[in-house]
Amino acid sequence: MAVNxxxxxxxxxxxxxxxxxxxxxxGIRKADRKDVLVLTVPEGTAVAGVFTRxxxxxxxxxxxxxxxxxxKGIRAIVVxxxxxxxxxxxxxxxxxxxxxxxxxGQLGVAxxxxxxxxxGVILEPLPVDRLVAGLPQALGRLxxxxxxxxxxxxxTTDTQPKAASRTITLGGKTVTLTGISxxxxxxxxxxxxxxxxxxxxxxxxxxVLQQLVKYAADHSFNSITIDGDTSTNDSFVLLATGxxxxxxxxxxxxxxxxxxxxxxxxxxxxxxxxxxxxxxxxTKLMTIRxxxxxxxxxxxxxxYAVAHSPLVKTAFYASDPNLGRILAAVGYAxxxxxxxxxxNLWLDDVWVAKDGGRNPDYRExxxxxxxxxxxxxxxxxLGRGQAQATVxxxxxxxxxxxxxxxxxx
Amino acid sequence: MAVNxxxxxxxxxxxxxxxxxxxxxxGIRKADRKDVLVLTVPEGTAVAGVFTRxxxxxxxxxxxxxxxxxxKGIRAIVVxxxxxxxxxxxxxxxxxxxxxxxxxGQLGVAxxxxxxxxxGVILEPLPVDRLVAGLPQALGRLxxxxxxxxxxxxxTTDTQPKAASRTITLGGKTVTLTGISxxxxxxxxxxxxxxxxxxxxxxxxxxVLQQLVKYAADHSFNSITIDGDTSTNDSFVLLATGxxxxxxxxxxxxxxxxxxxxxxxxxxxxxxxxxxxxxxxxTKLMTIRxxxxxxxxxxxxxxYAVAHSPLVKTAFYASDPNLGRILAAVGYAxxxxxxxxxxNLWLDDVWVAKDGGRNPDYRExxxxxxxxxxxxxxxxxLGRGQAQATVxxxxxxxxxxxxxxxxxx
Numbered sequence: 001m002a003v004n005x006x007x008x009x010x011x012x013x014x015x016x017x018x019x020x021x022x023x024x025x026x027g028i029r030k031a032d033r034k035d036v037l038v039l040t041v042p043e044g045t046a047v048a049g050v051f052t053r054x055x056x057x058x059x060x061x062x063x064x065x066x067x068x069x070x071x072k073g074i075r076a077i078v079v080x081x082x083x084x085x086x087x088x089x090x091x092x093x094x095x096x097x098x099x100x101x102x103x104x105g106q107l108g109v110a111x112x113x114x115x116x117x118x119x120g121v122i123l124e125p126l127p128v129d130r131l132v133a134g135l136p137q138a139l140g141r142l143x144x145x146x147x148x149x150x151x152x153x154x155x156t157t158d159t160q161p162k163a164a165s166r167t168i169t170l171g172g173k174t175v176t177l178t179g180i181s182x183x184x185x186x187x188x189x190x191x192x193x194x195x196x197x198x199x200x201x202x203x204x205x206x207x208v209l210q211q212l213v214k215y216a217a218d219h220s221f222n223s224i225t226i227d228g229d230t231s232t233n234d235s236f237v238l239l240a241t242g243x244x245x246x247x248x249x250x251x252x253x254x255x256x257x258x259x260x261x262x263x264x265x266x267x268x269x270x271x272x273x274x275x276x277x278x279x280x281x282x283t284k285l286m287t288i289r290x291x292x293x294x295x296x297x298x299x300x301x302x303x304y305a306v307a308h309s310p311l312v313k314t315a316f317y318a319s320d321p322n323l324g325r326i327l328a329a330v331g332y333a334x335x336x337x338x339x340x341x342x343x344n345l346w347l348d349d350v351w352v353a354k355d356g357g358r359n360p361d362y363r364e365x366x367x368x369x370x371x372x373x374x375x376x377x378x379x380x381x382l383g384r385g386q387a388q389a390t391v392x393x394x395x396x397x398x399x400x401x402x403x404x405x406x407x408x409x
Numbered sequence: 410m411a412v413n414x415x416x417x418x419x420x421x422x423x424x425x426x427x428x429x430x431x432x433x434x435x436g437i438r439k440a441d442r443k444d445v446l447v448l449t450v451p452e453g454t455a456v457a458g459v460f461t462r463x464x465x466x467x468x469x470x471x472x473x474x475x476x477x478x479x480x481k482g483i484r485a486i487v488v489x490x491x492x493x494x495x496x497x498x499x500x501x502x503x504x505x506x507x508x509x510x511x512x513x514g515q516l517g518v519a520x521x522x523x524x525x526x527x528x529g530v531i532l533e534p535l536p537v538d539r540l541v542a543g544l545p546q547a548l549g550r551l552x553x554x555x556x557x558x559x560x561x562x563x564x565t566t567d568t569q570p571k572a573a574s575r576t577i578t579l580g581g582k583t584v585t586l587t588g589i590s591x592x593x594x595x596x597x598x599x600x601x602x603x604x605x606x607x608x609x610x611x612x613x614x615x616x617v618l619q620q621l622v623k624y625a626a627d628h629s630f631n632s633i634t635i636d637g638d639t640s641t642n643d644s645f646v647l648l649a650t651g652x653x654x655x656x657x658x659x660x661x662x663x664x665x666x667x668x669x670x671x672x673x674x675x676x677x678x679x680x681x682x683x684x685x686x687x688x689x690x691x692t693k694l695m696t697i698r699x700x701x702x703x704x705x706x707x708x709x710x711x712x713y714a715v716a717h718s719p720l721v722k723t724a725f726y727a728s729d730p731n732l733g734r735i736l737a738a739v740g741y742a743x744x745x746x747x748x749x750x751x752x753n754l755w756l757d758d759v760w761v762a763k764d765g766g767r768n769p770d771y772r773e774x775x776x777x778x779x780x781x782x783x784x785x786x787x788x789x790x791l792g793r794g795q796a797q798a799t800v801x802x803x804x805x806x807x808x809x810x811x812x813x814x815x816x817x818x
Contacts, residue, residue, distance in 0.1 A: 324531020
C-alpha cells in the first residue's frame with residue numbers, strides 16, 4: 001500500500017549512453033525471481049559512492065571501499081538480493097571477492113574494477129555458487145534499455161520497482177541521468193541508502209563526482225527514515241560515463257557543476273522519496289520540516305525525533321490529530337536549552353501550537369481535515385535561529401508489524 | 410496482553426504508617442472510572458522526587474519542582490488521569506495551582522505543601538472544575554489500606570494496576586515500603602517514569618532521600634523503554650514518613666542506608682518492570698544486557714538502540730530468530746570505534762554471534778526455542794571494557810498499533 005507511488009514505465013526511463021544492464025533469476029533465496037543485477041560502464045567512467053556508517057557494515061561494502069580506493073577504474077556493478085552478506089565474517093568477504101573474480105573473468109577486466117552489493121537477510125551465509133552461476137544469464141541480457149528490469153532485480157520487501165530519469169542541457173549537449181533505488185524497511189540511511197544508483201553520461205572528474213554524491217546523498221537518501229534502523233548495506237553510487245559529449249566538469253566552480261548537481265539531487269530526492277512512499281506498511285508520506293534552529297544539526301535532530309516516534313507515526317496512521325505527541329517528541333529531542341515558549345507547530349496550513357501551547361484559534365476539525373490526507377507537512381519553528389532541515393518519513397501501521405513479523409518466512 | 414503480570418492483591422499491599430489514600434470518580438475524561446488520587450502524609454515526612462527531562466514538561470511537573478524547592482514540607486499528593494495538562498501554557502499552570510489551592514484549603518495546609526500530577530492526553534485544557542469538585546469524595550475515602558484502589562486510580566492505557574510492597578528490618582524495627590506505578594506507552598523515562606510513587610515509614614533526612622531517589626530511578630524507571638517516547642509528565646516520588654520508629658538515616662554512610670537503598674531500588678525495579686510487562690500490546694519481556702563496554706553510558710546507548718529498533722521488536726513479536734537485526738542495531742548505536750570482530754551475542758544460553766559473525770555452532774532451532782519464551786535475555790558483549798548496563802523492554806505487536814491508533818477515541 002504505497003503512498004502515491006506510480007509504477008515506473010519502461011518508456012519513461014531514458015537510456016544513459018554507455019550503461020548496459022542485465023539480470024538473472026539465480027535462486028539466491030527464492031526461485032523464479034529476478035535477484036541478480038549486472039550493470040556495466042565503459043572505460044573512463046567516473047564512479048563515486050557513499051556507504052553505510054553502521055559498524056557492522058556488510059562484506060560487499062568493505063570490498064566496494066577497497067575497489068574504489070584501488071583507483072583502477074570501475075567497469076561493472078553486481079547486485080544480489082535475498083541475502084545481505086552481512087555479519088558473515090571472513091567467509092562473507094571471500095564470497096564477495098569470489099563474485100568479483102568471476103564477473104571480472106567473464107568481462108576481461110580486473111577484480112578491482114567490479115563493485116559488489118548485497119541486500120536481504122543478515123547473518124546468513126551468501127550462496128555464492130548460485131550467484132556466480134547466474135552471471136552468464138545476466139551478461140547475456142545486457143542492454144541499455146533494461147533500467148526497469150534492473151529496478152525490479154534489486155527489490156526485496158519493496159512493493160514495486162523504483163526508477164526515474166532526468167534530462168538537462170550542458171553546453172548545448174543533452175545529458176541524461178537515470179537512477180534506481182530499493183528499500184522499504186531498515187531505512188534510516190546514515191551516509192546513503194540501501195541501495196541507490198544513478199548513472200549519467202555527463203563527464204565529471206572523480207574528485208568532483210565524490211563531492212557531488214555526498215551533496216546529493218545528504219539532501220535525499222540521508223534525509224529519509226522509515227523505522228530508524230540504519231542498514232548494514234546502505235550504498236549510493238553515482239556513475240558518469242562522459243559519453244554525452246558535454247565538457248568535462250573538472251571542478252566545483254565549473255559553470256555546469258551547479259546544473260548537474262541540482263539535477264542529480266533532484267533525481268536522488270525523487271528516488272529517496274519513492275523509498276518512503278513504499279515504506280513497509282506505509283499509508284502516509286510525512287514531510288517533517290524544522291525551521292528557526294541554531295544549526296542544521298539540531299533541526300535534523302528534532303526532525304528525526306518526530307519522525308521516529310512510534311506514537312506520532314501511529315497517530316498519523318489513525319488520521320488522529322493527537323498532536324501533543326509531536327510536541328513531546330520535540331521536547332525530548334535533546335535540544336537542552338530549547339525555550340518551549342517560542343515553539344510553533346503547523347500541520348500544512350493549520351497553526352496547531354502557538355508559543356509552546358495550544359493555539360487558541362486551533363480547531364480540532366481543521367487538524368482532522370489535514371490528517372486525512374495521504375501527504376502531510378509537519379512544520380516546526382524552534383524560534384532560536386535561521387537554520388532549517390527537512391526529513392521525509394511514513395506512518396506506522398498494522399501492515400508494518402505484519403511485514404516485519406513475517407519477513408523471513 | 411501483559412507479560413507475566415499477576416494482578417496485585419490488596420492483602421499483599423502493606424499499609425505504610427502515616428500514609429492515607431483516597432480516590433474519586435471525577436469524570437475528568439470518562440464517567441464512572443477512578444481518575445483522581447489523593448495521598449496524604451503526616452507532618453515531618455521527607456519527600457524527594459525526580460521528574461521528566463522533556464523540555465515540554467507538563468504544568469504539574471513545573472509546580473512540583475516549585476513546591477519541593479519551597480521547603481515547607483509536603484503533606485499531600487494529588488493525581489488526575491485522563492489529561493496530562495501538558496502543552497497547555499499559562500492556563501495549564503493556573504489550573505495546576507488552583508488544584509493545589511483547593512486541596513490545601515480542605516486539608517488546612519499551605520498550597521506549597523501539595524504536589525500535583527497529571528497523566529493522559531497532551532495539548533488539551535485540564536477540566537480543573539471537575540477535578541476540584543472530586544476532591545471531597547477522595548478525602549472522604551482516605552485510609553491506610555487503599556493502596557490497590559490508588560494504583561487503579563492512576564491507570565490510563567494500563568491493563569491492570571501496578572503495586573508492590575517490601576518489608577525490611579532496620580535496627581530491630583520493621584520498616585515497610587509500598588509503591589505504585591502506571592504507564593504503558595510514551596515510556597522511555599529520562600529521569601523517572603510517568604508515574605511512580607513509593608512510600609516508606611523509614612526516617613530519612615531530605616538530602617539523603619534525594620540521593621536515594623536518584624539512585625533508585627537510575628536502576629529502575631530510567632532503565633526501561635517501551636516506545637522510546639519520553640513523556641512530558643514523568644515523575645517518580647519517594648516519601649518517608651519516619652513513623653516506623655527506626656533511627657533517622659541522616660547520611661549515606663549511615664549503617665541502614667544501603668539496606669534501605671537496596672530495598673527501594675528492588676521495589677522500584679519491580680514497579681518499573683510491571684510497566685514494561687504491561688507495555689502497550691506487549692507479548693514478551695526482553696532484558697537487554699550489554700557487557701564489556703568502556704563506560705556505562707556506551708552500554709546503555711547500545712542497549713537502547715537494540716531496545717528501540719522496530720525491526721528487533723517485531724522479530725521478537727513473531728518469535729523469529731532474525732538475529733542479524735540485533736547486530737545491525739549494535740552497529741548503528743553510535744559507538745564509533747567499535748571493533749565488530751570482538752562482539753558476541755547470546756539469546757539466553759544460546760551463543761548466536763561469535764567474534765562479529767554467526768557462531769559456526771549456532772543452530773536455528775536453538776534460537777527458535779528461546780524466541781518462543783515470554784521472557785528473553787539478550788546479552789551483548791562488546792569486548793572493549795568492564796562496564797555493563799541493563800535495559801528492559803517489550804516487543805512491538807499489532808496490538809501496539811491498534812492501541813495507539815485508537816487511544817483518544
